[in-house]
Amino acid sequence: MQTSRQNKDNEIPVTIISLNKLDSEGNRMPPVNSIKDVKIATTLLTTDPDQMDKDDDLVAGGREFFIDRLFDKGKDFVLKHKKRFKQIVYSVLLLLYIAYVVYSLSFRFGDEGAWRLLICTMLLVVYLGWVIIKTLSGYQSFKKSLGSKNPESITKAKKVIRWALYFVVLTLIGVYIGLTVVQTRPRNLISLGGIFVFILILFLMSNNKTNIKWHTVFWGLSLQFGFALVILRTEWGIGAVRWVTDRFMEFIAFSDNGSAFLFSEKYKEFDIIFKAVPSVIVFCAAIAVLSYLGVLAFIIKKFGGFLGYCLQTNPVESINAVTNIFMSGIESLMIINEYIDSLTTSQIFCIYTNGVSSIAGSTLIVFANFGVPVEYLLTASVMSAPAALVAAKTAYPSEESNSAGDRKCSIVNRGGPDSLIQALSKGGMQGLQLMVNVLINLLIYISLFAFVNAAITWFGDRAGIEELTLQKIFSYILWPLAFIMGIDAIDCLKVAEMLGVRMFATLALSYIQMGSYFNNKDQYNKYTALYNNTVLTSSGDIFLPNWNETLKNGILTDRSELISTYAMCGFASLPSVGISLGSFAALAPTRFNELSKMALKGVIAGTIASYITACVAGLLFS
Template sequence: MQEKQNGHAHVDLTFKEPTFTENLNQFYRTHKTKLFNTIKGIILVLYLVYVGYSFSVKFGDEGSIRLLVCTLFGLLLMTWRFIKRRHPERILPNSCYNIWEEKIFRKVMRWSLNIVVGVVAVAYTVIYTLMDNPGNLMSLSGIVVFFTILYTTSTNRSAINWHTIYWGFLLQIIMGIFIVRSEVGISVMIYIRDRFSEFLSYSDTGAAFVFSEKYVEFNFIFRNLPHVLFYLTMINVLTYLGVISFIVRTIGNFMAFCLGTGAVESVVAASNIFMGSVPIEYLLSAALMSAPAALVCAKLNMPNVQVPVDDKIVKYQRNPKERENAPRNVLEAITKGTQIGTMIVTTIAANTLIYLSLTDFLNATLTWFGYRVDVPDITFEKICSYLLWPFAFIMGVPKEDCPEVGRFLGVRALTNAGIAYIQMGKYLDNKEQLTIYESSFNDSILMNNGDIFLPNWNTTLENGILTERTALIGTYALCGFSSLPAMGLSLGVFGSIFPHRLQDVSRIILRAFIVSTIASYVTACIAGNHFTLNF
């Protein structure tokens, strides 16, 4: 501070002692990272102590297995994040990277894997699948037909990378054997499905509070859509915590190595696993198997004419706007996830209303035109049941169920997979009711034009039932986003993000629709090829 005293400037050099609060703030700013790491370490140690003590008290039941799996996954995630923040070569010896980067070593490893895995997969398929159930051969022939279609219509057959096709197909076979055929794989998928359904059921509490206990009477709008909202919100939270990034990058790296594809396209294919929202049996396994199927079909029909952007997984750099809008804590992630989920749920409800209405209008129009020429009951579904009957048949669907599956495929193409699953779900409900009825009564049932009449219940199961094989293949075939509304949505999204490439996307959008549809059919063929009555 300066003052005027006797015409001279005076400077106050008195030293001011920092207060305790200022010292504390300075210490916090200096050692902030160390403090947070220490707190996290203490919490981790306390948690591990709790886990160890809980295992000593009770181990072997479902709850202890769940705790063990979640703990191991959490430790793996923390290890991955620790390594990601540092260069791996600082942790692992350089010799590991030098050996791996040797082209000869990589070539020998890949060819060895090609031969060994291929022989084992083919031998298992022939011995344990086709000989056990020769009817599965039809699904195998369907794969040949669909691959032939993709190859014949390919934009550049000379540029096809057969290594990618070979390994993508092998990955699907291996996943099919594990998920559809093996008891361990079936048990794992059933366990994951049950845990997922249990997790979604917690949203019923909120639905009952908001919509009253009668919400179950309006299953779609007041029960299924809250499930989707809850699921999307938690996906946003897991994305903030890095869980989704870890899973997607791990699967993407694995697919990039096995299939020889670029990192970006592999990660995109892997991320689509988390894009579905219809909790139907077999759907989780269908989503997993669809990732390599999408890459295989795309590479077969429209192979790269340029070298992929990268060979390794690149680190995505957010732009300043994205960094500014990114959630800063879990509560903000929940809030933003809820906002995003609300928009998506609203869109789902609106699209379902609109496309069901348009389908009914289309059916009424077709029926009217048919009536003018004495051809009754012409509907869009009936036309699809005839046009798509061959596709259902070569996928391995029993002949008596092919018209119904063809109808579902047509509905999926015109509207979306959700509506097709809802229609197929009615047949599955009929199957469940018939099973309960037959276990309670020994009386015969009556059938009339596909309907099943249950005398003791005085109930008619309209349109009958679907076999277990049909339910399996149909669910896999319908899993995906290849529909006319999805085409329009894709054009809108790409147009808003990359307006200068809109014409390029428009030229290939129809091809993408057809290829993605065939990819779903190929996945269904793989599942049908490994079908067993014990599933």
């Protein structure tokens, strides 16, 4: 019942509404004589029409249409069975995709595109199958039963199996080296000696030699040897790496369309600004999408779990080592941010060493634009993960157990995007910020490096030493390290020079020089295919008479190219200390003082990890 009344103060008509219906006990509400007497329960103060009582007569002026009730019932039904509807939609889409794959493969099979479609489909099926299996109650029960009992007989059996595996793996490696390396390429044994030298250096600098887990060292090196054996010595492994590299570069090449649209076709004249920067932006956007969809988390968690199981390292350490293959140091720290405060000092050191022992996937694009082969960078990044764990756990072994080691580490994505479009945009912005930092560092370090070189040259001239430079000093100091890695003696000075620049300046400068050697090699091969007259100058340059072209600093041998590319594949350098410590200070300020005391040791361990990777590659070079 409604009545109208005039308010005498301001002459505003007031409508009095009977609120008997709102009394939960069925008692009649007291009469309303003025606006002050009207009290509305807080539960009714809502602006969401979906939360209002559907039986209330206040809807649509006292009437509720049939279509509104039908829509509300349909909406309630969908929300009630939301999970079931999603499963049906996804199942239909999956069946449609499988039908497309079957038809496409039956229509045309045998070319590269068919194999690409088949491999991608198999990976998709494995991923979806694992997601489904995890949700099954039987799998959860089986998983719990594995760790519920640990009889003494099982413990003894594990020890027997472990020592048996030691013997089998060591025997297989020894037989392979004896039959293939000693008899065909004895020169590669220098790299084998380099592995033992670098392990010895890590042992001597270790803070607690009695706590070193040689199980971790053995299986880390064994995994590296296995990766290198597949990648460098098997036809299908070499073919797989080339296929992945071609697909990778094929995807990155699409960024040229955006560069041409924004900067016109003249963008090719400026490789770094108008070619490398857009490539990195597109790559980071793709990585952000994979992270949003959960694909990246799946890869990192499974590979990290595999490393942790084989090397008996903390799950956080193992996952962080794998994360650094795909992400920069700051992003990989954000993945494990919630665990940092509970880690031990040894584990913090391991996290730091992981970050400086490899290069991020986005930076790989930059170095590829300098002329360095992508397949070398890809394989070196993967092989660096176990090497970083070996170096960290030898230089700073764990002293005590920690609660974080007993927990299951999950992939954390705090403040992540809410949609696919937002992931694309956020990833692109991260790529732009990354390239801004790279360009600023390049500008600063190239300028400062030129200034320091000019100063050293000036002081050398005062003492009668001509053309004294920082590179020349590095080349003589680091010559022994280059040699024991397996670099050909004729190239040791050149490679040692790049190793010094990488250690004391920045990695980008080293790969710029490395890219020039690869470009020189391409030009040299093209020239020698047509002519047979080249001139080697006293400064090491190669002059091509018929083309009137000089290849500055000459070329490297194939062995030296491979080993040096692997040896430099890591961010460990003195300037990187400040950047890494800044990242830790922002994400884990309570551990900053602790890490700052061992940052230099971490840089040395990260550098040696890259050198061990180079030695393994040199041992299997063919």
